[in-house]
Amino acid sequence: MERRTFLKLTSALALAGVAPSVFATAKEPFTVYGAPALPSLTIAVAGLQGQLAKQREVILKVWRNPDHLRAGIASGEFKVMMSPSNVGVNLRNQGQKVGMINILTNGITQLVSKKPLNSPEELPNKKVIIPFKNDMPDIVFRALLKQRGINAERVDITYAAAPAEAVSLFLSKEFDAVFVPEPLASACILKGKKMGVEVVRSFNFGQAWAEAFNSKPVTPNAGIIADVDFYHAHAEEFEIFHQDLQNALVWVKNNAQSAAEIGTNYMPAPAPAIANAIPHANLTVAKGSEMKEEIMRFYEIILRYNPKLLGGKLPTDDFFLC
Template identity: 35%
Template sequence: MSISRRRFLSLTGAGLAASSLPSLLSANQGSQLTIWGPPIGPSITLAHVAANGTSRSHIDHLDFKVWRTPDQLRSGIISGDMQLSGIPSYVGANLYNKGIPVQLMNILTWGLLYIVSTDGSIKSIADIAGKTITMPFKNDMPDLVFKYITEKAGMVNGKDFTLNYASTPLEVVQMMLSGRADICILPEPAATAAMLKGHSKGLQIHRSISIQEAWGEATGGSPRIPQAGLLVNRQLVDTSPDLLRAIQQDCVTSSAWAINNPAEAGVLAQDYIGIKAKITEKSMPFINLDATPAQTAKKELESFFAKLAELSPAIIGGKLPDNDFYLDL
């Protein structure tokens, strides 16, 4: 079985931008290892692992590089060349259900979505009544999460509010700065970038609502979303369990470092990823880094997958993944 290129690009495009995902690890010949990550803020976790992690003692050479396209990601995962992949959690479930030999190692980021607005009166989901909300990625995870939240609040798109869609977070930011959108759903670091750029233009943009908190209110659970983590090829699980355990511990250490040292994390992001240091520094409190083993996060993941599947079963491959999906190190 296989996942279509179009579907994969749709899933990863939304998930990586929305989740601001931390990275890919690709096993190379011999004892060289390259950690790959998307060009967005939370890849600083993996860049820091490559530069400072204890997992470096398990191999001769460890470095970090940025991947640039979902096509590059797709071919690497499906071919097995990318043995450890940073990926939206629901995309990992989809691949697993399509028969790709992978397991989820952990959750690294617990939600990065925010409603930002030029209207300072927007404080709760109820306040969007009668408004138009602009967001990227129609019918993908951020859209489904928002629809679930509003349905639980008794609100219906097209009746109680209107959703307007754009192709990418960057397009949403540009619409906001040009006055074509005033209430938007954005991931980090795009939300922080919009606020900083707005300030430089004399436009006040507020961080109005945390989608994570709204999700917790709608579900009766924790105010967080198990959005993205590391997906492992089973070959690497079989051959290098000690390395994976070391990387998991490094993820914990490096995430804590980034949270506690936002200015230094900003410099690292600018050097390795190309995001302006100030944007990363200001966005760090809102990225929700917490490297949690998949087995520990399993209950929340299953709840998240089930709720997404209520609106679109295809997003997780038609069914909940079984227990083998959740790696136990």
Template identity: 30%
Template sequence: MNGLLTRRQLVGGLGLSAAGVFAGASPRAFAKPATGIEILGAPNGSTIVLLRLLQSGALEASAPGASFRLWRDTDELRAAIVSGRTSLFTTPTHVPANLANRGMPLKLLAILSMGHLFVVSGDAGIASFKDLAGKELVGFFKNDMPDLVFRSIAKGHGMDPDKDMTITYVRTPMEAAQMLAAGRATTAILSEPPATAAIMMAKKEGRILNRAVSLQEEWKQQHNGLGLPMAGIAVHERLIEESPELLAALGAGLPGARDWVMANKAEAGALAEQKMDVKAHMFASALDHFNVVAEGAASLKPGLVAFYEALLALQPEALAGKLPPDSFYLNL
């Protein structure tokens, strides 16, 4: 697939809208709505944007009978892609890059989150990243993306996280949040909404926790203002070729869905509780910290490349050892 420069790859490389170019490619393209498609959602907060778009009915004409479910690990996602059960999913942005570099015909269509990682602490003496020197922290997903982001930032501060602080790893961010809330840890690296959950649970017990460090703000300071494009929407090439009307509907509808989510937090929380297995009030309270956007991947390519390069420097296998090709980045 990567050895030949197909028209689809040229489109992606130029940063053009996949739907826009293929709309006129052939009569067959418009004749095939994505009937009965299963849309997979990563269990992170920004998935609510695509879920809202689906719930609103905006995809009904181009994807009649579409359904939604969460995916929990990359093996499950890979199986769904290979079997043809899904060709549209939300995801941490390194996952489709990894799979594309391993031969899967995937493209990154849009970015939904510009980072949702924080250092949360009950230690009032921690007000900056360098204040973590000599401290004990709880982390999660060792050597995966959240951990690699933290380690890259530490490196940018001239710190070695294996020597200048003590990090104890647990399996999930919610486990770290529960430890923090229960007073069994003082400081933790958390994603959202677990960060909000920890703060809310601790408050009920009379303990005060704060978002002491925003890792996305630290990232921007170290990367010339480029943001941290953590989560987005990926598509299979067959969807681009066979159902350009669905790509067009996504491009037209995602910005509005994002705006609805941010303007209707309680309703978005209720939708998240129904479909994403998270408490409505906690999700609604966390929304302001998700850094939710709805922008084409090609328009944010410089930030994505900086992000991917940082991951490669620490853990090459996170991206199968290389940057994805220019054709990987599409636009809305």
């Protein structure tokens, strides 16, 4: 870790009264590969203040994009990783020995626009930019359009390689809306103010989803998956880490400013945007088995929309590791 990053982290934690035990004596590493999105903040704080850090050196590394994530899993380098919730199923159905540990957000992707959009029915004839074609933001956006009877051909969708690129293009070009995960949605609003571009939050995506699919306003977008053999060899440590994550989430919600300072080391957004994003990211910490009904319902929707995104079939019960 660079000295500058170390100092930023320890300063933020000192202000919050958190002991950075992760920087103690050298221990065997427990590395989690996180996404460049807000649930990685929960992982970072868990690693810094949790009980597992007393036994292992808990390290958070952030993957660049879903292709980087898939490559890391395929090579065997990544053993514990936050991922879009469809990716683990897809890889499992392709023969990779991975399974689900938990869900860390019930809906992290938000639609922001230059003029208010009060419902999905206002999207036709609008120009929308979305990161990660055929991955989670694209999946849920198109599924919602289809379920509500909106012809996707009438929505002018452009794809970006990453959320930060999507935000930059949205602000500088003639786009009406951008659909990005937090904290990039909040960062977009703040950056727009500096550029003289008004950006507002549009319709509540979770509520629109619930109305469309007659379900709870829950889209379990992402969580932690793990190599099956690694999980079984370290099951007790995963139990400790689960409690660390739950405690970290409470701390993050109660200490948004200090948490945001930590988050700047892992996400392409400034601290004010990260702090603003926390109430909008639907953060949670729930074992896969605890949310199995909602997760399977979500997978059924994805399977109906595009079976390839799950590798052609729903997961079996043993996909849920804990």
